[in-house]
Amino acid sequence: MMTEFDVQPQPGADKTNMSLPELELVELQAMLDWLSTYGADSQGGVTRLLYDNAWSEAQHALAKQMTEKGLVPAFDQAGNLYGTLSSKESVSSAQDGVATYPIVTGSHIDSVVHGGKYDGAYGIVAGILALEYLHKHFGRPKRTLQVVSLCEEEGSRFPFAYWGSRSITGVTTLEEVQYLLDQQGVSFSEAISGAGFGPDRGLKPAAQTYGAFIELHIEQGQVLERNSCSIGIVSDIVGQRRYSITVKGEANHAGTTPMSWRKDALAGAADMIVAVRRIALQTGEPFVATVGRITAEPGVGNVVAAKATFSLDIRHVRQEILDRCWQEMLQTFSRIAGEEHLRLEWDEHLSVTPTPMNEKIRQDIQEICEREQISYLHMPSGAGHDSQIFQSACPTAMIFVPSQQGISHNPREFTTEADLMNGFRVLVRLLYKYGYED
Known part of the structure; x- marks a missing residue:
């Protein structure tokens, strides 16, 4: 009416x-x-x-x-x-x-x-x-x-x-x-x-x-x-942060390299992505975190990945929550990289308060x-x-x-x-x- x-x-x-x-x-x-x-x-x-x-x-x-x-x-x-x-x-x-x-x-x-x-x-x-x-x-x-x-x-x-x-x-x-x-x-x-x-x-x-x-x-x-x-x-x-996370390991033969000897960049990246979801769920709404893209090199089915790169997008209405969650994620990524004998690099592409x-x-x-x-x-x-x-x-x-x-x-x-x-x-x-x- x-x-x-x-x-x-x-x-x-x-x-x-x-x-x-x-x-x-x-x-x-x-x-x-x-x-x-x-x-x-x-x-x-x-x-x-x-x-x-x-x-x-x-x-x-x-x-x-x-x-x-x-x-x-x-x-x-x-x-x-x-x-x-x-x-x-x-x-x-x-x-x-x-x-x-x-x-x-x-x-x-x-x-x-x-x-x-x-x-x-x-x-x-x-x-x-x-x-x-x-x-x-x-x-x-x-x-x-x-x-x-x-x-x-x-x-x-x-x-x-x-x-x-x-x-x-x-x-x-x-x-x-x-x-x-x-x-x-x-x-x-x-x-x-x-x-x-x-x-x-x-x-x-x-x-x-x-x-x-x-x-x-x-x-x-x-x-x-x-x-x-x-x-x-x-x-x-919401404030936004966008990153590219790069994990570097060592390419090797998929059949002859024992699991415990590998420096698998893609496996390390996968553990990091799982951690992103866990931290987001623990933080609670309205915090959101998204990994929308991942690439691996050399990208061959029978070769352990030497490099993996994934995107990360995090958002919240409070700056302190963004800062805290990013630091928690970064510390977790660093721990995983150390445990798996990998190298970690990251670049920030966007930071909006x-x-x-x-x-x-x-x-x-x-x-x-x-x-x-x-x-x-x-x-x-x-x-x-x-x-x-x-x-x-x-x-x-x-x-x-x-x-x-x-x-x-x-x-x-x-x-x-x-x-x-x-x-x-x-x-x-x-x-x-x-x-x-x-």
Whole structure:
């Protein structure tokens, strides 16, 4: 059942149409389906990699959509796309000597290879439609509202993630990533220039200042579905550590080398992987540890492995837990290596600290859910998101909607229309509060 806004419409507005109309739901799903055609593959998946043709077509198509829906589109040098609903006064006007910066919502336009149509795209589409709805029913806001289609988050093309939010917050500059190569040997600098972006294109600098950032996103897990909740209010985004663990032994004949004489790198790695699972289970939720890849050399069935390398991904919402578990794992790996006469090496590829979301915005989201009678759950995010980058620069919050069976990064990724609409309703309410009331 739709709930009416308890606010007054702008003069001349249709007072009988103050609830979120069914048309919004139809357009929300239709626009997601439309956006998924950019980068669509024959298996029903979506592939939009940073600065490739599908990505470029999608961003420019969204810019056209923004114009049609009453927003002012603009690209920055990194390729982030902004749709602005300006306030009655200039964004840069000062109030008591303090500049008023826009309230921004949105997410990322890029996808993983052969991904789904909701990841990232939902937050962009919902943001565009939310600003259109607010403008249509309430006129221009007191404070400028924006939706941003972030150029990249996934790290699917180049070995680097969160370029969109990192460029906006100034955490990373083009100079720091320009020489990165994709799998075809194309440099980051060549790719950005080929897509029509970069510092020499006359576009505004990527670095921006936000009053707040609000990201609406599918959960990509099963927590909401299993708890029969429609909205997830993200409390924290987990910290992550990623490593490559290398175990070195000695290649030898599988038939003539007694078991007690072997320096079997693969057997040692296997004991270490078992220890990873044991330590994770002993630590308890929400700590998770994953070994997703292992290779052995020489990789021959009748030769004792001389070298084994495996990946390790650990995550938790508290830094001290991450630190403690890594040290326990490293000590265990070292003990196993010593007992088996092996050598141990390790490299850290990623270290991201846990990020709490803004408590005031979380409370506002909870109050909206209670007023709308929408079930909700405060929960951590086990996946990384642009919001963890923005939180260091401005008040930031994330709103989750359920993912059916927790499936994501997959063509089978799906969220029901009812859940999509609930997330949309909460976002509209929240943007109204910050843009029209506060």
